[in-house]
Amino acid sequence: MKILVTGGCGFIGGHLCELLVKKGHKVVSLDDLSTGSLSNVAGLKKCKKFSFVKGSICNARLVDRLVKESDAVFHLASVVGVKLVCDEPVRTIETMADGTSVVIKACRKYMKKVLVASTSEVYGKGSRVPFCESDDTVMGATCIRRWAYANCKAMDEFLALAHYYEAKLPVVIVRFFNTVGPRQTGMYGMVVPRFVKAALNDEPITVYDDGKQSRCFCHVLDVVEAVEKLMFHCPAAIGQVINVGNPKEVTIGDLAKFVKRQLKSKSEIKNISFEEAYPGGGFEDMRRRVPCIKKVKKLIGFRPKRTLKDIVRDVAESIKAGNK
Numbered sequence: 487m488k489i490l491v492t493g494g495c496g497f498i499g500g501h502l503c504e505l506l507v508k509k510g511h512k513v514v515s516l517d518d519l520s521t522g523s524l525s526n527v528a529g530l531k532k533c534k535k536f537s538f539v540k541g542s543i544c545n546a547r548l549v550d551r552l553v554k555e556s557d558a559v560f561h562l563a564s565v566v567g568v569k570l571v572c573d574e575p576v577r578t579i580e581t582m583a584d585g586t587s588v589v590i591k592a593c594r595k596y597m598k599k600v601l602v603a604s605t606s607e608v609y610g611k612g613s614r615v616p617f618c619e620s621d622d623t624v625m626g627a628t629c630i631r632r633w634a635y636a637n638c639k640a641m642d643e644f645l646a647l648a649h650y651y652e653a654k655l656p657v658v659i660v661r662f663f664n665t666v667g668p669r670q671t672g673m674y675g676m677v678v679p680r681f682v683k684a685a686l687n688d689e690p691i692t693v694y695d696d697g698k699q700s701r702c703f704c705h706v707l708d709v710v711e712a713v714e715k716l717m718f719h720c721p722a723a724i725g726q727v728i729n730v731g732n733p734k735e736v737t738i739g740d741l742a743k744f745v746k747r748q749l750k751s752k753s754e755i756k757n758i759s760f761e762e763a764y765p766g767g768g769f770e771d772m773r774r775r776v777p778c779i780k781k782v783k784k785l786i787g788f789r790p791k792r793t794l795k796d797i798v799r800d801v802a803e804s805i806k807a808g809n810k
């Protein structure tokens with residue numbers, strides 16, 4: 487099959503392109519390289535089955551042509567990381583709202599199956615843990631810039647589901663929960679590469695707030711395997727919203743200690759306030775975020791194979807090999 491991956495040079499997109507090529511598909515990555523990087527697909531550079539198109543998902547003519555030429559579309563292009571969302575809110579909102587509309591419109595025109603990448607952010611401030619797909623979303627105030635991301639992603643989901651409802655456009659929506667692994671950059675706020683990099687350099691590991699907030703980290707290779715199966719081997723996933731994550735929970739304070747111990751680092755673990763971390767404001771943290779994975783387990787037998795230890799090891803190796 488010929489497959490279009492928007493955001494195919496991003497952290498998750500690059501791993502997905504590698505997997506799809508390995509499965510024998512022809513893959514085209516559309517990426518504007520704003521946060522993506524060709525280094526994420528460096529392993530595919532000489533591969534005849536892979537090609538890269540530099541461009542924006544907001545370019546309707548380009549997207550129309552690429553979707554027309556493809557058999558299926560993975561829509562992963564988006565704005566990356568809480569830091570960027572807070573620092574550049576206009577770009578966040580425009581790229582997410584306009585871009586997804588352009589991609590889905592083209593998929594509808596040619597009736598191409600599309601998988602839309604969404605996020606656990608859409609659960610917002612929901613406090614019922616674990617988060618199940620049918621739970622309410624609880625969004626924060628519009629003056630808190632962080633919530634623009636969650637709202638845009640929720641709108642992407644509404645739009646995809648609307649096309650499924652009106653035209654039976656085959657859509658699959660996946661909500662990623664803190665996907666981490668090799669080649670992820672800490673530049674946009676992601677905690678695992680930031681902690682690992684600090685630990686490797688014996689620099690302070692900065693834990694925000696009291697460190698008792700928790701997350702569930704899922705290895706990117708577990709995630710892309712699930713995504714490929716949901717798209718190509720699971721007709722029951724069509725028209726569904728599906729959590730993809732690892733339910734194993736860890737507090738950020740414990741993560742800092744774990745990374746330090748695992749990498750035999752001399753780093754000091756330092757707690758700083760959110761005001762210090764995000765001097766411009768616009769930030770609000772979630773205390774807990776745990777996926778319910780019953781649905782994805784039922785659909786494709788998903789069970790995350792890689793542990794936090796594997797994650798820290800793989801991220802450390804990737805940073806040592808030159809990843810920023």
Ligand code: UDP
Binds near residue numbers: 701
């Ligand atoms: N965090 C931290 N230090 C950092 C970066 C993040 O303590 O250098 C915290 C952050 O406040 C949050 C958690 O780690 O509670 C996960 O942050 P990340 O941005 O990776 O993911 P998200 O908040 O989107 O789940």
